[in-house]
Amino acid sequence: MAESAPAKTDFKKTLDCYRAERGRFRVIEVPPLRYLMIDGAGDPNTSDDFTRGVEALYPLAYRLKFASKRELGRDYVVMPLEGLWWADDMASFTSARDKSRWSWTLMIMVPDWTTDDAFAAAVASVASAGAEAPAALAGVRLETLAEGRVVQTLHVGSYDDEAPLLARLHDEFIPGEGLRMRGRHHEIYLSDRRRTAPDKLRTILRQPVE
Structure with a gap:
């Protein structure tokens, strides 16, 4: 009798920090999480660095998933693309939306059992091409990224239409709760933009606070 396949974990369903509701700001604690990361700068719509970053992250994420399933019997759903965003003048990110001045770190979360050795093996495997x-x-x-206390909400629509919601988050809700911003703006892209209409894109907007 064949052995049953290992249960597949979907961290979007098991981790509270991957839940958000449209029209609601939540203050939550995010545990330290492991990520594949790559840095860059410039307009994500036109930057070759952004495209190359995405192209580098996903093969590694899938190599790690397959290795985990094969070697550890622990299968999981590859997580969505995420990004940390910042600029010397944050107005260029929130209100002015001057994308040419943005810096970013693209990320994909991986399980906490992902070791440095497993990562090195995945890099070597992808590089062998x-x-x-x-x-x-x-x-x-x-x-590992330890964000701690954050405020987050769900944006539904085009990435270019985030500014009004960010203004409410930064200028109204956070100071209204006696909090202040720290760290870098964080976005979690729950939708595949290649297959989703712009007005239906679902993005978690997260801001670390203290």
Whole structure:
């Protein structure tokens, strides 16, 4: 009799920090989480660095998933793309939306059992494709991010339409709760923008606070 396949964990369903509601700001505690990360700057719509970053993250994320299932018997759903965003003048990110001045860290969360050795093995496996390997592969790192207390909400619609909701978050809700912003603006892209109409995109907007 064949052995049953291991249960597949979907961290979007098991971790509270991946839940958000449209029209509601929630103050929650985010535990330290492990991520594949790669840094860059510039307009995400036109930057080659942004495209190369995405192209480097996903092959590694899938190599780690397959290795976890094969070697540890622990299967899971590959998590969505996320991004930390900042600028020297945050108005260029919130109100002015001057994307050419943005800096970013693209990320994909991986399970806490992902070791440095597993990451190194995944990098070596992806790199073995030679000329077909992602151009930005060497820029990816494995890192733990400890955000702690955050405020988050769900934005439904185009990324370019986030500014009014961000203004409410930054200028009304956070100071109204006696909090202040710290750290970097964080977005979690629950929708695949290649297959989703702009007005139906679902994005968690998160801001660390203290």
